[in-house]
Amino acid sequence: MTYKKGLKDGIPIALGYLSVSFAFGVTAVDMGIPALIALLTSMTNLTSAGQLAGITVIAVFGTFLEVILTQVVINARYFLMSLTLSQKLDGKFKFLDRVLCAFGITDEIFAVAVHNKEPISKRYIWGLITLPYFGWATGTIFGALMGNVLPAIIVNALSIALFAMFIAIIIPGAMENKKILPVILISATLSCILYFVPLFDFISQGISYIICAVIASCLGALIFPIKEDSQDEQ
Amino acid sequence: MSNNLYMILMVLTMAGVTYIIRVIPMAFFHKKIKSTFIKSLLYYVPYAVLTAMTFPSVFFVTGNVYSAIIGTCVAFLGAVSKRSLVIVAILSVLSVLLFDLTAFIF
Numbered sequence: 001m002t003y004k005k006g007l008k009d010g011i012p013i014a015l016g017y018l019s020v021s022f023a024f025g026v027t028a029v030d031m032g033i034p035a036l037i038a039l040l041t042s043m044t045n046l047t048s049a050g051q052l053a054g055i056t057v058i059a060v061f062g063t064f065l066e067v068i069l070t071q072v073v074i075n076a077r078y079f080l081m082s083l084t085l086s087q088k089l090d091g092k093f094k095f096l097d098r099v100l101c102a103f104g105i106t107d108e109i110f111a112v113a114v115h116n117k118e119p120i121s122k123r124y125i126w127g128l129i130t131l132p133y134f135g136w137a138t139g140t141i142f143g144a145l146m147g148n149v150l151p152a153i154i155v156n157a158l159s160i161a162l163f164a165m166f167i168a169i170i171i172p173g174a175m176e177n178k179k180i181l182p183v184i185l186i187s188a189t190l191s192c193i194l195y196f197v198p199l200f201d202f203i204s205q206g207i208s209y210i211i212c213a214v215i216a217s218c219l220g221a222l223i224f225p226i227k228e229d230s231q232d233e234q
Numbered sequence: 235m236s237n238n239l240y241m242i243l244m245v246l247t248m249a250g251v252t253y254i255i256r257v258i259p260m261a262f263f264h265k266k267i268k269s270t271f272i273k274s275l276l277y278y279v280p281y282a283v284l285t286a287m288t289f290p291s292v293f294f295v296t297g298n299v300y301s302a303i304i305g306t307c308v309a310f311l312g313a314v315s316k317r318s319l320v321i322v323a324i325l326s327v328l329s330v331l332l333f334d335l336t337a338f339i340f
Binding site for chain 1: 238240241242243244245246247248249251252253255256257258259260261263266267270271272273274275276277278279280281282283284285286287288289290291292295296297298301302305306308309310312313314316317318319320322323324325326327328330331334335338
């Protein structure tokens, strides 16, 4: 659980972020946001869906209340992630360490961090945050400045990187602990229903994640509880 | 208020809200949780969240459902054979690129 291991685990996230934030930079400038403000957004927010929703509000000169509500809805999932992660930290985290590293909780950083079986150390979490943070900022400014230099076919292909990574986290987990499989299937089914059934069109993507995650994990916890201190997690 | 000032304040508001959401559990919930239900719930949450984010969105991210299906299958195979995250990501991207290039040429 060293800084170096954190850095290494952060490489795939940083690579994925380069492409996603590149796309964000292109979109932001296209919406009339100056390149430096797009960069500021990435350096202070560090969240893909939230940032995209945010600049959409800014581009049409929306109100502060509007932007606050969108962020609460879309980023509420970080609350669950932060709660989960807070349980996995080793005993050496002081209050200041906790409140500082909270800034770096993203879907991907969380996923990789929580995937570790040992308690998470301070050095590891900072190592893990480092490259994705700079990848996110670098991709944004490149996207904002260079716009349409990269052909669409490459940008499109790069956009599957993060999802491939999610799959590479979900599948081995389900292979190691069969209890995870039903949770995954429930979540995927709910997610598809919310996505495809027109009746649920009013539900934003951020809210959809919350609904699926809460229902699927609650069912999992009720039907297949992980016993105290058992080896179920191994 | 100038446009730039407005934008900067909006961006900082977004950042503040997002940070508060992230920091509350970290700052206030650091005692170990004893409840089996809560522990099980927290154990399942990441898998459930990642699954919901991936499906069905993954099939539409490349702008071509067929190349996305190829990319998903490659990622799935890579994951089953326990390749590292970066290798799975690279293989998946390359397979999508290859498929889209082929489709583009022919």
